[in-house]
Amino acid sequence: MKKLMLGVLIACFSLASIAEVAVKDPWVRATVPHQQATGAFMQLTADQEARLVKAESPLAEAVEVHEMKMEHNVMKMRALPEFVLPAQKTVTLQPGGLHIMLTGLRRPVTAGELVPLTLVFEGRNRRHETLELKVPARSLTSSASGRHGN
Numbered sequence: 001m002k003k004l005m006l007g008v009l010i011a012c013f014s015l016a017s018i019a020e021v022a023v024k025d026p027w028v029r030a031t032v033p034h035q036q037a038t039g040a041f042m043q044l045t046a047d048q049e050a051r052l053v054k055a056e057s058p059l060a061e062a063v064e065v066h067e068m069k070m071e072h073n074v075m076k077m078r079a080l081p082e083f084v085l086p087a088q089k090t091v092t093l094q095p096g097g098l099h100i101m102l103t104g105l106r107r108p109v110t111a112g113e114l115v116p117l118t119l120v121f122e123g124r125n126r127r128h129e130t131l132e133l134k135v136p137a138r139s140l141t142s143s144a145s146g147r148h149g150n
C-alpha cells in the first residue's frame with residue numbers, strides 16, 4: 001500500500017513538469033466568400049521548450065505554421081517544417097509574420113464565431129500537451145476591433 005501511494009505521488013510530480021504552453025489573444029481572420037484559407041494569430045509562451053507536433057481544426061483540411069518574409073520586395077509565404085517554442089519566451093503569431101494557416105476550408109469563417117483549433121505540443125521530456133482552443137473570428141475590415149463573445 002505504501003508503495004502504491006509513492007507511485008501516485010511520483011505521477012503527480014511528473015505531470016507538473018509538462019511544458020505548459022500559454023495562449024494569449026488568439027484570433028482567426030474571418031473569410032470572404034470562396035476564400036480557401038485563412039490565418040490564425042496569437043501569442044504563445046512555453047514554460048519549457050516545446051515543439052508543435054500536431055495542429056488541426058474541423059474547419060480545415062490542413063493546419064500548418066507559416067512564415068511570411070520580404071524577399072526582393074516580394075512578400076513570400078512558406079510552411080515551416082518545424083515550429084519550436086523556446087522556453088519562457090513569447091512567440092507572436094501575427095499578420096505579415098508567423099501565423100497558423102488553415103487551408104482547404106470546408107466552409108466560410110464568419111466574424112464573431114468561435115473556431116475550434118487543436119494544437120499538440122511535445123516537451124523535451126516527450127510529454128504531450130494538447131490545447132483545445134476556441135478561437136474568435138474577427139474581420140480585419142471591420143472598424144470594431146473589440147473582442148466578440150461572452
Ligand SMILES: [Cu+2]
Pocket residue numbers: 039066067077099100101
Ligand atoms: Cu500562410
